[in-house]
Amino acid sequence: MIVLSERIEQVLVEIVGADRVTSKDFDLIPYSRDLSPAKQKFPRFVVMPTNKEEIQEILKAANQHEFPVYVRGGGTSHWDAYLCQEPGVLLDLSLMNKIIEINKRDLTATVQPNCTWSKLDRELQKHGLTYLCSEAGGPAMTIGGSVMKAGGGPHSTAKFGLHGNQDIITLEIVLPNGDIVETGSAAWPSAGKFKRQCLGPDLAGLFIGSEGILGVCTELTLRIRPVSSKKIRMVAIVDSLDKVIEFGHFINRHVGDEYLQGSYFWVDPTAPDVFILMMDLFGYEDEILEFRKKRIIEKISELGGKLEDPTPANDYYDRVLTGLTDIFATGVWHFFGSGSLRIDDIPFLYKVWLEEIIEKRGMKTVGLGGQILPRDWLAFMVTNYQEPSEWEQIIEIADEINEIVLNGPVVPYGIGGRDGLRNIVAKHNTGYYCLLKSIKKMLDPKNILQRGIFIPEEDL
Secondary structure, eight states: OOHHHHHHHHHHHHHHGGGEEOOOOHEEEEEEEESSSSSOOOOSSSEOOOHHHHHHHHHHHHHHHTTOOEEEEEEEESSSSSSSSSSEEEGGGGGOOOOOEETTTTTTTEOOOTHHHHHHHHHTTTTTTTTOOOTTTOTTTTHHHHHHOOOOOOSHHHHSSSSSSSSEEEEEEEOTOOOEEOOOGSSSTTOOOOHHHHHHSHHHHTTTTTTTTTTTTEEEEEEEEEEOEEEEEEEESOOOOOHHEEEEEETSSSSSSSSSSSSEEEEOOOOOTOOOEEEEEESSSSOOOOOHHHHHHHHHOOOOOOOOSHHHHHHHHHHHHHHTTTTTTTTTTEEEEEEOOOOOOOHHHHHIIIIIIIIEEEETTTTEEEETTTTEEEEEEEEOOGGGGGGHHHHHHHHHHHHHTTSSSEOOOOOTTHHHHHHHHHOOOOOOHHHHHHHHHHTTTTOOBTSSSSSSSGGO
16 A cells, blocks of 8 residues: 555656655645535545646546545535545645636626635726625635535525525536536537537536546636626514515526625524524616515515614625635534425424524524525524534434435535435435446546445445
């Protein structure tokens, strides 16, 4: 094993140079944890490629020597989605962070995967443009990571959905065997990067949300928009979950012309009968914004709710866009019971939270939140911990709640490795999961890339 490890290190150095390969314990420690309570998992080597050709050669070497390769973007996973499930080579994509092109006529931006939302938006603002959508983790999250997990935050998801739903135009992917493919109109080399559909099926959709198990994203093109300085934020409180549901239907009844671009729902564990709605309006014309504001006020009044000081909404949405510098002040965050569900199915999740978390287990630190998406809801339970002694209890409870939730009308959000939802998803063994395993076997017969992420090794 020592000889093999030395040989692997030599191969990696030949590909990228000695200054971008490390196996030192001191260097590996930061790569052994993510933002979740997942157990510490160390890589054997960390490599920092700078281009697709280096990634291509690394994956070819991995197939030849049969060592696993894992992919790390910004390191902000909340569910064990990039940690090495067994000692292997971890690709740190930090150096692949360039903005390649901003096309002001076609309204597209082409970037490398580790370009952050903040970096892109700063450059777009110089041209009077923006992207609008954001991640809940803030602007420091990487674009490639957001897309490969089909993520999204509360800002703009009511109108545009999760990343990849409609704004991703083309992807450049290095497959597990080292082949390089492009999706959308980029698949036809003379056409350019302007269209998601091209040459048959939507191949971009195959990779979006796959958490890197089918290929390494090395470039992506996404839709951008003109910026607007106009904004209105609102906060309202209603006294029943039925009214929350009715409001959810109201704001995105006109799909594609929603009254809100972002809506965040929150129930505090100390007040489980108080339902808070934070709202973010967007528009290019004052008349449109005022009309939408008027209609929302009318609806809140109709539901018997009351408008509150909008300061919390301003603070919340602005921090999502500019930086959550105090996000860990209260401890390490853990999200569980997370997933997408129909607007009318929210009572199922609320009942699980109220009965299993608040009443049965007496946990007064777990809140229930959610983001309205176009015609559905992304909901979650969230808590945090400061002491290591709390870790085991939170993991045990989270696993129990995840089992209950995912046996209900909820689509899992974020799969990850053995400390994520992987085992629950595998146990259900749906037709979708069987098809995914077949695709994985075809593209990655030696199970090189992201081994143990999403699909347990024994299932391949």
